[in-house]
Amino acid sequence: MSEYTEFLTRAAAKAQDDVHRRQILKAISVYEAKVAGMKERQFRDWREARRLAARVKDHALAHLPELLESFETKIARRGAKVLWAETAKEAQDLFLDIVKRHAAKKVVKSKSMTTEEVELNELLERAGVEVWESDLGELIVQLAGEKPYHIVTPAMHKSKEEIAALFHEKLGAPPRSSPEELTMIARRHLREAYVTAEIGVTGANFLIAEEGAVVITENEGNARLTLSCPPVHVVFAGIEKVLPRLTDLALFLPLLATSGTGQQLTCYNSIVRGPRQAGEADGPEHLYIILLDNGRSGIYAQEAFRSSLRCIRCGACLNACPVFRTIGGHAYKTPYQGPIGSVITPHLRGLAEWQHLPFASSLCGACSEVCPVSIDIHHLLLENRWAALQGGRAAPAWRGAMKAWAFVMASRRRLRWARRLWRGLDGLARLFLSRERRARIPRLARKSFAEVWRKNGQP
Amino acid sequence: MASRDRILARLKRAQPAPSLSAGKAGLPALLDASIFGDYPVAAGDLVPLFSRQITALNGECHLARDAAGAADKLEELLQGSGEGPALAHPSPLVDQILARRATWAREIHGAEKLSMDSPAFSRYAIGISAADFLVARTGSIVLRSSTAGGRRLSVLPPFHIVIAESRQVVASLDEALLGIENDGSWSYGAVITGPSRTSDIEKVLVLGAHGPKRLAVILLHPE
Numbered sequence: 033m034s035e036y037t038e039f040l041t042r043a044a045a046k047a048q049d050d051v052h053r054r055q056i057l058k059a060i061s062v063y064e065a066k067v068a069g070m071k072e073r074q075f076r077d078w079r080e081a082r083r084l085a086a087r088v089k090d091h092a093l094a095h096l097p098e099l100l101e102s103f104e105t106k107i108a109r110r111g112a113k114v115l116w117a118e119t120a121k122e123a124q125d126l127f128l129d130i131v132k133r134h135a136a137k138k139v140v141k142s143k144s145m146t147t148e149e150v151e152l153n154e155l156l157e158r159a160g161v162e163v164w165e166s167d168l169g170e171l172i173v174q175l176a177g178e179k180p181y182h183i184v185t186p187a188m189h190k191s192k193e194e195i196a197a198l199f200h201e202k203l204g205a206p207p208r209s210s211p212e213e214l215t216m217i218a219r220r221h222l223r224e225a226y227v228t229a230e231i232g233v234t235g236a237n238f239l240i241a242e243e244g245a246v247v248i249t250e251n252e253g254n255a256r257l258t259l260s261c262p263p264v265h266v267v268f269a270g271i272e273k274v275l276p277r278l279t280d281l282a283l284f285l286p287l288l289a290t291s292g293t294g295q296q297l298t299c300y301n302s303i304v305r306g307p308r309q310a311g312e313a314d315g316p317e318h319l320y321i322i323l324l325d326n327g328r329s330g331i332y333a334q335e336a337f338r339s340s341l342r343c344i345r346c347g348a349c350l351n352a353c354p355v356f357r358t359i360g361g362h363a364y365k366t367p368y369q370g371p372i373g374s375v376i377t378p379h380l381r382g383l384a385e386w387q388h389l390p391f392a393s394s395l396c397g398a399c400s401e402v403c404p405v406s407i408d409i410h411h412l413l414l415e416n417r418w419a420a421l422q423g424g425r426a427a428p429a430w431r432g433a434m435k436a437w438a439f440v441m442a443s444r445r446r447l448r449w450a451r452r453l454w455r456g457l458d459g460l461a462r463l464f465l466s467r468e469r470r471a472r473i474p475r476l477a478r479k480s481f482a483e484v485w486r487k488n489g490q491p
Numbered sequence: 492m493a494s495r496d497r498i499l500a501r502l503k504r505a506q507p508a509p510s511l512s513a514g515k516a517g518l519p520a521l522l523d524a525s526i527f528g529d530y531p532v533a534a535g536d537l538v539p540l541f542s543r544q545i546t547a548l549n550g551e552c553h554l555a556r557d558a559a560g561a562a563d564k565l566e567e568l569l570q571g572s573g574e575g576p577a578l579a580h581p582s583p584l585v586d587q588i589l590a591r592r593a594t595w596a597r598e599i600h601g602a603e604k605l606s607m608d609s610p611a612f613s614r615y616a617i618g619i620s621a622a623d624f625l626v627a628r629t630g631s632i633v634l635r636s637s638t639a640g641g642r643r644l645s646v647l648p649p650f651h652i653v654i655a656e657s658r659q660v661v662a663s664l665d666e667a668l669l670g671i672e673n674d675g676s677w678s679y680g681a682v683i684t685g686p687s688r689t690s691d692i693e694k695v696l697v698l699g700a701h702g703p704k705r706l707a708v709i710l711l712h713p714e
Contacts, residue, residue, distance in 0.1 A: 253702020
């Protein structure tokens with residue numbers, strides 16, 4: 033089966049799953065109330081804040097190569113090694129080299145969508161290296177053998193009863209534990225991983241060019257422990273994550289926290305400027321930063337899509353999207369789900385296999401409305417549809433039907449004939465269809481509007 | 492190296508306008524008061540605002556008029572929390588408080604003695620450190636490896652106590668960031684806003700996920 037037909041199957045199944053829908057709507061309604069309150073409280077002018085953020089990001093993108101070079105020079109001066117990967121495969125190879133060099137048997141990870149893109153967990157399992165997700169939501173989906181459901185809240189689809197059962201089965205937790213108890217079980221469970229792992233892996237929310245710093249945002253403290261305890265710290269970061277100045281965080285951290293979880297600031301924002309320096313009490317001896325392209329420079333080269341690289345992965349467009357709410361995060365089968373995922377995935381993974389994603393949208397514009405960096409997401413979805421058609425990659429039946437539609441609609445006379453033809457064929461076709469299928473195909477009205485108008489005259 | 496050069500070459504080829512050598516030209520100023528809600532804050536309101544904000548996030552703020560008062564507060568916190576030994580990072584301010592009780596010299600270890608000895612580190616129940624700035628608007632603590640005894644002291648023990656002075660309180664995050672950027676050779680900095688938390692299970696808020704469950708600031712505030 034193609035990605036497209038698999039997508040349809042998964043989406044159809046989830047759309048009819050009432051339990052799933054209730055679970056998701058419950059989580060999103062809590063989220064929406066918090067976000068609305070925080071926007072009001074924290075920002076005098078939310079629209080102005082996002083316009084400003086978009087300008088800073090656009091400036092960073094306009095100077096992207098120079099800023100990346102500056103980031104590299106500055107952080108390398110403090111002993112970090114910056115590695116560049118053109119593809120996910122190259123990032124995997126770079127990481128395996130690091131594993132070998134430090135004879136690592138155990139890796140502890142904090143949440144990172146870039147490592148999902150690289151499929152790091154699968155790689156390490158194949159290589160026989162133990163890997164522990166330390167973010168609670170990520171740990172839940174790892175134990176369940178699933179992929180993250182949502183870029184910010186990976187276990188959004190799981191009820192507390194399901195998670196209690198999972199922890200009971202996999203971690204020997206008492207059955208029917210409460211969320212508090214489950215969190216404490218995860219805490220105790222992972223303490224050992226932090227102090228015994230040879231490598232700690234994190235993502236990066238921002239790279240600061242002028243300062244030569246990696247910024248990691250979180251609530252639990254698992255990222256802080258991951259980058260504090262093991263002797264080696266490896267950062268995976270997309271090349272688009274750059275901000276010019278450290279002080280830009282004064283806007284971007286509140287913006288990300290507000291849109292991501294409805295907080296004023298997330299609990300912990302870590303600024304990493306290097307491995308342990310002379311005179312410091314602790315910290316990793318080695319810091320590697322793997323900068324991942326994997327299709328991003330291709331997006332960068334297309335002016336129409338460049339603004340999608342502003343994305344700070346807050347997840348707001350997923351929560352706002354009526355399609356995401358209906359089909360859920362797993363239907364997309366990509367690390368980046370929802371509207372922004374449907375914009376970038378075809379460019380990261382290939383339009384041929386993933387062109388169906390931009391069509392999975394009602395183009396209602398809710399995504400663009402909530403985006404904290406003013407990405408015009410729904411127009412970029414249209415751009416992707418256009419690119420799919422331009423590339424001749426659309427299904428032949430679709431192209432044929434669209435051509436026929438254009439031909440018929442261009443002339444009053446042709447439309448009249450087409451109507452008659454349709455009605456005739458419709459009656460005939462219905463004889464051969466099951467009752468269920470018949471019900472799904474709408475009937476044309478007996479008389480066209482023009483005929484009714486002519487008959488009744490002006491009201 | 493080859494990948495690096497190819498990626499940079501692709502980006503440079505696609506760069507929109509001829510690259511401006513002056514990196515900051517056209518970069519908007521961020522200290523634009525108009526976008527944030529409760530900004531600016533009058534100088535006299537900074538300490539009460541910080542105290543309100545950190546308390547709202549389930550953190551604690553204990554005001555002390557002088558070093559003696561701060562030592563009393565610290566004693567209360569140490570006794571109240573009960574179990575486990577404490578670990579402190581030496582700094583002029585912290586030392587000044589610790590020096591007020593003779594017994595503390597024996598009971599509270601210095602972070603610099605521990606270095607990378609992780610298992611020993613795990614047995615400490617309380618970490619005591621200084622900070623660089625406190626941010627009133629957000630109730631945040633800004634600290635660096637240089638001020639807070641490295642990375643683990645402020646995150647591994649379940650209770651983190653910060654000792655700071657009211658002149659370290661600034662109105663907003665940008666002032667704190669301006670204060671630490673391009674300054675010194677520290678490798679780690681953190682903006683800490685409340686005790687560790689998670690809402691990953693059905694959006695239910697739970698405190699003390701992986702970092703400290705309890706966070707307290709003892710703030711020297713001579714009025």
